[in-house]
Amino acid sequence: MIGKQEITANATDHELSEMRALIEERSGILLDQSRDRFFRPRVLEHMEARRLVHGAELLRLIRGSNVEYDRFLERLLTQETSFNRYPSMFQALEKRVLPEMRMKKFWESPRSLRIWSAGCSSGEEPYTIALTVADAFEFAEAWNVHILATDISRQALDVCERGLYPARELAGLTPKQRDAYFAMEGDRFKVKPKIKQMVTFAPLNLANAVYMGKFDVIFCMNVMIYFSDERRTQLIQRFFEYLEPGGYLFLGHAESVAKAGVGFEPIVVGDSLIYRKPDGGASHKPIPAGKERL
Numbered sequence: 001m002i003g004k005q006e007i008t009a010n011a012t013d014h015e016l017s018e019m020r021a022l023i024e025e026r027s028g029i030l031l032d033q034s035r036d037r038f039f040r041p042r043v044l045e046h047m048e049a050r051r052l053v054h055g056a057e058l059l060r061l062i063r064g065s066n067v068e069y070d071r072f073l074e075r076l077l078t079q080e081t082s083f084n085r086y087p088s089m090f091q092a093l094e095k096r097v098l099p100e101m102r103m104k105k106f107w108e109s110p111r112s113l114r115i116w117s118a119g120c121s122s123g124e125e126p127y128t129i130a131l132t133v134a135d136a137f138e139f140a141e142a143w144n145v146h147i148l149a150t151d152i153s154r155q156a157l158d159v160c161e162r163g164l165y166p167a168r169e170l171a172g173l174t175p176k177q178r179d180a181y182f183a184m185e186g187d188r189f190k191v192k193p194k195i196k197q198m199v200t201f202a203p204l205n206l207a208n209a210v211y212m213g214k215f216d217v218i219f220c221m222n223v224m225i226y227f228s229d230e231r232r233t234q235l236i237q238r239f240f241e242y243l244e245p246g247g248y249l250f251l252g253h254a255e256s257v258a259k260a261g262v263g264f265e266p267i268v269v270g271d272s273l274i275y276r277k278p279d280g281g282a283s284h285k286p287i288p289a290g291k292e293r294l
């Protein structure tokens with residue numbers, strides 16, 4: 001590390017591939033040669049910010065300290081997201097999945113719904129899930145709705161926790177949703193407590209297998225595109241195991257369960273493809289007349 005004067009950082013191809021290998025091993029993220037146009041400048045930017053001249057110094061630093069590794073990784077993560085990013089997916093949740101869950105769980109006491117947003121970035125996805133549930137269940141408070149939102153990035157999770165977003169982030173929501181679920185704070189929008197209380201945030205590296213109980217629905221959108229085929233397969237197999245029978249998996253448009261060899265049923269709803277874990281043809285007692293909207 002050197003002092004105040006201007007520095008020009010340098011990393012050899014070999015050092016860059018060692019950095020890639022370390023990231024693949026620890027975080028499952030595959031930054032192959034095809035992403036070099038993005039990778040090299042971000043590495044050099046990080047080295048200059050940390051006042052490092054040689055790639056070997058950065059390698060020593062990130063191998064020797066988890067804090068330094070995490071800082072480096074933060075610079076490389078792609079965290080693009082927005083509220084209601086894929087409207088047809090949230091329509092599939094509202095029109096197909098939630099009515100099915102309502103039917104399935106109507107006789108349960110307490111009625112609970114567990115949803116996992118895996119790779120939630122700065123919170124727009126889990127909050128969109130929460131407000132879709134609030135829209136779909138007229139008496140959402142009669143349900144125990146728990147949305148677990150996890151990400152490897154602590155910076156992104158800090159934004160989730162604050163729940164405060166500029167107006168442009170909310171462009172995908174209807175004015176009705178914006179008014180019902182957000183309160184103005186200065187020139188920004190704060191997620192209201194009735195939505196926020198449904199969501200819990202936790203740091204989690206999806207490359208590590210951690211069992212957190214069963215879920216009714218798992219969203220893992222635009223995360224696995226950065227994983228190797230092998231990691232992707234392992235993760236899809238774990239999602240299958242973590243879902244309740246009849247549970248649903250939502251993936252990004254460029255992602256699929258095709259190569260994972262698990263028994264998901266592909267379901268097309270409007271323009272969306274979602275995946276259902278078979279439930280062996282379980283049947284559910286009908287909901288009594290007049291109580292359909294609970």
Ligand SMILES: C[S@@+](CC[C@H](N)C(=O)[O-])C[C@H]1O[C@@H](n2cnc3c(N)ncnc32)[C@H](O)[C@@H]1O
Pocket residue numbers: 027028029077078079080081082085118119120121122125150151152153156204205206207220221222223226252
């Ligand atoms: C492009 S964003 C997708 C956000 C959101 N799911 C969406 O589709 O709008 C990808 C997210 O995956 C997270 N991520 C990448 N690798 C991860 C890993 N190994 N474990 C957990 N999260 C990871 C990143 O930090 C980032 O927030």
